[in-house]
Amino acid sequence: MSNYYQPEIETASREKILEIQNEKIVKQVRHVYDNVKYYRDLMDSKGVKPEDIKSVDDIKKLPFLSKEDLRIAYPYGLLGTDLKNCVRIQSTSGTTGRRVVAFYTQKDIDIWEECCARAIVAAGGTNEDVCQVCYGYGLFTGGPGLNGGSHKVGCLTLPMSSGNTERQIQFMMDLGATILCCTPSYAAYIGESLAEAGYKPEDNKLKAGIFGAEPWTEEMRLSIEKSLGIKAYDIYGLTETSGPGVSFECEEQTGMHINEDHFYAEIIDPDTGEVLPEGEKGELVFTSLDKEAFPLLRYRTRDICVLTRKKCSCGRTHVKMSKPMGRSDDMMIIRGVNVFPSQIEAVLLKEGYPPNYQIIVDRVNNSDTLDINVELPPERFSDKVSDIQAKEKSLESALRTMLGIGPKVHLMPPHSVERSEGKAKRVIDHRKLHD
Amino acid sequence: MSVKQLTAFIENRPGKLRDMVEAISKADVNIRAMSIADTKDFGILRIIVSDTEKAKAALAEICVTSVIEVIAVKMSDKAGSLADILDVLDKAKVNIEYMYAFTAPANNGAYVVIRVNDNKSAEKVLRENSIEMLSDSEIQNL
Numbered sequence: 001m002s003n004y005y006q007p008e009i010e011t012a013s014r015e016k017i018l019e020i021q022n023e024k025i026v027k028q029v030r031h032v033y034d035n036v037k038y039y040r041d042l043m044d045s046k047g048v049k050p051e052d053i054k055s056v057d058d059i060k061k062l063p064f065l066s067k068e069d070l071r072i073a074y075p076y077g078l079l080g081t082d083l084k085n086c087v088r089i090q091s092t093s094g095t096t097g098r099r100v101v102a103f104y105t106q107k108d109i110d111i112w113e114e115c116c117a118r119a120i121v122a123a124g125g126t127n128e129d130v131c132q133v134c135y136g137y138g139l140f141t142g143g144p145g146l147n148g149g150s151h152k153v154g155c156l157t158l159p160m161s162s163g164n165t166e167r168q169i170q171f172m173m174d175l176g177a178t179i180l181c182c183t184p185s186y187a188a189y190i191g192e193s194l195a196e197a198g199y200k201p202e203d204n205k206l207k208a209g210i211f212g213a214e215p216w217t218e219e220m221r222l223s224i225e226k227s228l229g230i231k232a233y234d235i236y237g238l239t240e241t242s243g244p245g246v247s248f249e250c251e252e253q254t255g256m257h258i259n260e261d262h263f264y265a266e267i268i269d270p271d272t273g274e275v276l277p278e279g280e281k282g283e284l285v286f287t288s289l290d291k292e293a294f295p296l297l298r299y300r301t302r303d304i305c306v307l308t309r310k311k312c313s314c315g316r317t318h319v320k321m322s323k324p325m326g327r328s329d330d331m332m333i334i335r336g337v338n339v340f341p342s343q344i345e346a347v348l349l350k351e352g353y354p355p356n357y358q359i360i361v362d363r364v365n366n367s368d369t370l371d372i373n374v375e376l377p378p379e380r381f382s383d384k385v386s387d388i389q390a391k392e393k394s395l396e397s398a399l400r401t402m403l404g405i406g407p408k409v410h411l412m413p414p415h416s417v418e419r420s421e422g423k424a425k426r427v428i429d430h431r432k433l434h435d
Numbered sequence: 436m437s438v439k440q441l442t443a444f445i446e447n448r449p450g451k452l453r454d455m456v457e458a459i460s461k462a463d464v465n466i467r468a469m470s471i472a473d474t475k476d477f478g479i480l481r482i483i484v485s486d487t488e489k490a491k492a493a494l495a496e497i498c499v500t501s502v503i504e505v506i507a508v509k510m511s512d513k514a515g516s517l518a519d520i521l522d523v524l525d526k527a528k529v530n531i532e533y534m535y536a537f538t539a540p541a542n543n544g545a546y547v548v549i550r551v552n553d554n555k556s557a558e559k560v561l562r563e564n565s566i567e568m569l570s571d572s573e574i575q576n577l
């Protein structure tokens with residue numbers, strides 16, 4: 001079986017891919033150097049000139065970009081073209097301090113949507129399919145990306161956005177959705193809801209699901225495949241590089257093919273920045289080869305994974321990345337939303353609480369939970385339970401505003417949150433997503 | 436007339452309450468009345484003791500405490516006497532946050548500790564209705 005959206009490039013020889021990459025990187029570095037002062041300064045201070053980059057082998061000479069650079073350069077500092085040429089922004093769910101705002105020209109959007117189209121076709125999608133997209137629409141890249149990809153493939157697209165599960169199920173059953181696009185935890189939830197409504201897995205017409213935006217395990221894949229009666233495909237991406245579709249799974253389900261004609265991937269040692277050979281575990285770094293509006297070079301994703309160029313039975317020749325095995329920073333992905341402990345700490349301090357807290361993340365019934373234990377300062381103690389509960393509610397609301405997801409706050413007596421020698425163990429993640 | 440109630444924040448974990456009670460006992464303070472409000476995460480211990488300052492000092496190392504004024508009312512030991520007291524407070528629109536009862540076998544007294552939103556109004560109406568309230572020194576001598 002072979003399903004390709006753009007077979008000539010998806011199955012191109014390694015030589016051909018390299019040729020395309022070499023040609024694009026030379027142009028791209030020149031484009032960035034000429035238009036992005038922030039990166040030009042980084043290159044200048046490293047003593048690298050655009051003419052030093054003659055092929056992708058020279059990419060290792062270029063300076064890295066990190067989330068911190070994006071924060072410093074917010075909002076326009078990394079813009080690669082005039083705003084009049086841009087047609088869209090997308091943004092991460094983070095806070096003002098951490099928010100990433102990415103810009104797109106029409107060409108950037110077309111390429112992004114083509115990448116998503118490749119993922120949909122790899123999952124068996126054709127113009128006869130009914131594609132239900134229940135990723136969030138709006139600033140989040142999930143909805144717009146898969147929506148655009150679905151249009152490109154010619155599927156009948158159901159732009160459901162997230163939430164309202166009853167309506168999701170009604171449309172799914174009434175309109176015979178065949179492909180489901182959402183976060184894996186929402187897919188699992190839909191599966192449970194279908195069962196509760198009395199449907200058996202064979203009652204729906206779904207054949208495939210394209211699930212991403214949060215880490216998930218093989219066990220979760222099997223459980224979703226069983227409950228919905230489908231084949232579940234992983235998709236990867238980040239707002240910084242465009243959105244979902246940077247890489248996607250084929251029917252072999254042994255890693256995600258990176259769209260190498262648009263993104264050059266490296267694996268580095270997160271401590272030294274040294275490029276690691278193929279097959280070694282390290283931090284994933286992306287260089288966008290042809291983005292116009294937001295052309296990030298050597299962007300450090302902080303995702304830890306492995307690359308492999310082993311021949312894939314699907315016929316695709318593009319490099320495969322493993323599911324991310326962890327993070328090289330302390331970012332957590334909870335219900336698809338990026339959360340940093342520092343954001344939580346900032347809210348606590350602002351609300352007058354001490355920085356003695358513990359974050360507990362778990363997955364209950366396939367949905368992420370976020371609990372925060374916070375010590376109550378003695379002067380805020382009250383003899384009334386209702387007072388303390390009101391304080392919890394108010395802190396929950398401040399955190400929800402900051403994080404974009406609602407945590408459960410537990411106020412604790414002073415000194416009851418565990419202190420550890422040296423570095424405090426702030427986060428306890430019970431989800432066991434990584435080995 | 437009000438009495439002092441010592442309030443302590445306790446972690447909802449085995450042994451925590453015992454530690455506190457032990458500290459009070461080591462300070463040679465007698466607990467006259469107590470009540471615990473519990474939630475999933477924490478408990479709030481409320482006690483009336485023979486020596487509030489001493490008990491507070493004994494607990495200082497273990498937990499967060501606060502001292503507030505509550506009203507302790509003497510009831511006659513017959514049906515309807517609590518209802519009469521609450522009726523008085525209700526008519527004065529005094530809201531009750533919580534309450535708990537205790538007895539003093541020495542004088543056959545039955546008492547109810549009432550935490551209200553407005554001590555002043557509560558004391559005034561109770562006095563007007565000749566309902567007997569305890570003072571701190573009376574508590575110590577019970």
